[in-house]
Amino acid sequence: MTIVLVFQKHVSNDVSNLKLKIMKQNNVNISIVPDKRRVKEDETFPLKLRLTFRGVRKYYATGCDANLQDWQLIQEDKVRGKLKKKALSLLEIRLNAEKCCNGLANFSFAKFEAAFFPKTIAVINVRTAFEKYNHQLNENGQIGSAIVYNCACVSLNKFKPNLKFEHITVEFLRSYEQWFISQNNSITTVGIYLRGLRAIVNYAIQEGLMDANDYPFGKRRYIIPSGRNIKKALKLEEIAKIYHHPLPEDSTTQMCRDYWIFLYLCNGMNVKDLCLLKYENIEGDFIHFLRAKTTRSRRANPEPIRISLKEETKRIIDKWGQKPVHPDKYIFPFLKNGMSLIKINDQVQLAIHLINEHMKKVALEIGINKNVTTYYARHSFATILKNSGVSTEFISEALGHSSLSTTKNYLSGFEEDAIRKNTDILVSFM
Incomplete structure (x- = not known):
């Protein structure tokens, strides 16, 4: 009987420890930290909102900068002057982030971002979808890709002003390809632009802006041309x-x-x-x-x-x-x-x-x-x-x-x- 009770006690402790471990894993740790990887010419650092969840960290801009000396002062209780205003602004951001996370039934970074950040760009057509996608590329530092996507957007809207998702059909894509090449452009470039459009269409379907049944790309639909990939090698x-x-x-x-x-x-x-x-x-x-x-x-x-x-x-x-x-x-x-x-x-x-x-x-x-x-x-x-x-x-x-x-x-x-x-x-x- 004693052995059984001891065994049950050990099992109970193990279960409690496991529950505690799971709770800790599911907690979101929220803090404001200086991003020392991004030192500026005036020796200030961007101050970032950092979320840690299950060992994964993500950083979000707060719009505030500080050098290391000011950062130490901001963390003190008796900070004054302009730094006090900045400290209160950062505190508000952190508290709002905590409130947002507490309001999510099942936390994920995507859910947090959707709930915490205002949707500044309303997607109403293909152009605004490109603009929102480009904003994300620029935020991720993918400047070159953003430039290519912007060129694709300009070209598509030149062919069809105020382009909407319902306009993107197999027939539209074939007509755009023929028109683009007739302007003395290469088949390689049209392929690059249409791969960009395909990414936007996939995004639109995920967001419910376009029906998946209307997807125009793929086998027995429209195949994006790849062009000749001529290798440029010297002997x-x-x-x-x-x-x-x-x-x-x-x-x-x-x-x-x-x-x-x-x-x-x-x-x-x-x-x-x-x-x-x-x-x-x-x-x-x-x-x-x-x-x-x-x-x-x-x-x-x-x-x-x-x-x-x-x-x-x-x-x-x-x-x-x-x-x-x-x-x-x-x-x-x-x-x-x-x-x-x-x-x-x-x-x-x-x-x-x-x-x-x-x-x-x-x-x-x-x-x-x-x-x-x-x-x-x-x-x-x-x-x-x-x-x-x-x-x-x-x-x-x-x-x-x-x-x-x-x-x-x-x-x-x-x-x-x-x-x-x-x-x-x-x-x-x-």
Whole structure:
């Protein structure tokens, strides 16, 4: 009998502990914190509303900034003056967030966001749906994608002013495609724009603005054209010509050629990642970094790209890198700490344009009849490794692709030279 009572007591305690653990997991922790990742030029930090639920954290803007000294004062009970007004504003935000969370039967971040934030954009047609979607992209720092979506919206409304969701049919999409191409635009661009429209249509169906039965995309409906994905790769001997071509010392052209070589040697790195590199990314003879393109899509378990630093990449860093060396300093002089996301995007686009313009000049001088751009650096990295017998798995990891199927599709355009070379043996008897 005693054993049974002891056993029941242990079970009861275990159940109580389990209930307590579940309650703690289901609680939402709410606080105001400085976002030290976003230091501004005046050394202030954005103050963010932070919600923590089941180990997941999300941050929301409060519209308030403070330096670390003011932040310490704001947290004290006897804060005065302008800081007191700011402290009361932050307290109100936190209390309203707590009230909002308590009013939700089953908490989720999506439910909180829908209940807590005012809906500033009423979706009444395709244009306003694009505007709301673009607002989210800009908030997430996806400035480039927002620009593309805005271009798609302008083009679609030029074809059909005041475009509504009921207008989006298979016939409409086919007519838009024909009209767009008739304006001397490429099939690749129309595909990009219509993939943007497809995302908006999916959003409209989720929001109940469009009936799922009216979905116009897919098999036996409208298939978005993909265009020819022409791979822009150089041969090893062409890269050797670029590398050895004499250029005026310390000239802009020499700098851009060196940046292009750096991209090629660093796993076909794109220009945005080049601009975002900091000295803290260098660990011994390796560079470790997360691709800007994939950090959001795989933020739960981001995989860093590891690059072996060659003597040439070290030379380029030593020649063109910013001095003095500091872990938090950008290696190359494109960006500054505290820049807005829009300014960062502008600087990256400027860097791409600069490198491309000078690489065209270099290619022309050495007789390479190709429009050599930064894309050539990435594609050349992949195709040279592929044709040298390097495994697709290694290339996939080096490029930072999320799956092998992505890499196989990426490499498919590089295989013509390999097919030609491997089948030459068939005519060797001649």
